[in-house]
Amino acid sequence: MGAGDAHLRVTTDARAVTHALGHNWSCHVCGKTRPDPKILVVSRTVMSGPIEIKHNLRYCGDSPGCANDAQAWAAHPDPQNWHDGL
Numbered sequence: 001m002g003a004g005d006a007h008l009r010v011t012t013d014a015r016a017v018t019h020a021l022g023h024n025w026s027c028h029v030c031g032k033t034r035p036d037p038k039i040l041v042v043s044r045t046v047m048s049g050p051i052e053i054k055h056n057l058r059y060c061g062d063s064p065g066c067a068n069d070a071q072a073w074a075a076h077p078d079p080q081n082w083h084d085g086l
């Protein structure tokens, strides 16, 4: 189980580096990969017991459907929803 955790961390870090370089981003709403200028981010904070956890959601800034879903996600914090893939 510990080795699996380490692998997950490495994968996440590599993905973060790719994003920092301005490459393509995947939209959390529709799942498409878009160029950086087309992707926007919304954030929300949820409580996990006494701990605040900040979640970021990426979405297509030029897609009304994705933007609507992203705003709904930000307005209704629900740790049971949108958990996977964030």
Ligand SMILES: [Zn+2]
Pocket: 027, 028, 029, 030, 031, 032, 059, 060, 063, 066
């Ligand atoms: Zn999208």
